Amino acid sequence: MLGLAIVQRLSPRGGYVAIRVILAAVLISAAVLKGYQLATGPVLGTGLFSSRILLIAVVEFEWLLGVWLITDLFPKWAWRVALGCFGLFASVSLYKGLSGDASCGCFGQVDVSPWWTLALDLAAVVALLLWSPRERVRDGDAPRSDLAQRPRLFPVGTL
Numbered sequence: 001m002l003g004l005a006i007v008q009r010l011s012p013r014g015g016y017v018a019i020r021v022i023l024a025a026v027l028i029s030a031a032v033l034k035g036y037q038l039a040t041g042p043v044l045g046t047g048l049f050s051s052r053i054l055l056i057a058v059v060e061f062e063w064l065l066g067v068w069l070i071t072d073l074f075p076k077w078a079w080r081v082a083l084g085c086f087g088l089f090a091s092v093s094l095y096k097g098l099s100g101d102a103s104c105g106c107f108g109q110v111d112v113s114p115w116w117t118l119a120l121d122l123a124a125v126v127a128l129l130l131w132s133p134r135e136r137v138r139d140g141d142a143p144r145s146d147l148a149q150r151p152r153l154f155p156v157g158t159l
Contacts, residue, residue: 034059035059035063035108086124
């Protein structure tokens, strides 16, 4: 709760900076933990999500996306990829939770319930929707308002 209160007090750009650094740390941590598990032990499970080649690709993708978010190169594209990534992660966590898996495997040998990772992934999606990177203003251009930068969120069920 304290972290959310701190982020809410930040400017729109500062909020995005905090979110991208936090998500980069989560992605890099997950990649390191999964990479360590892949390097030191056998792959447990026989399903699609337990394939060694897929797990290696996921580790590389998480690490690269984490580094991309930290470097802030092409921020709009990094934001879009991170939004899609955490949306996909939320889908996988939901699938694993509904399948009754005890751990999602998202953090290597660290057992974390898929329901907790689903909550984390959905929180990441919401945070990315609330805070997006601002376009850099060129000399002579008028800055766009904060509302123009945020995605439109419409309440469900209003007609």
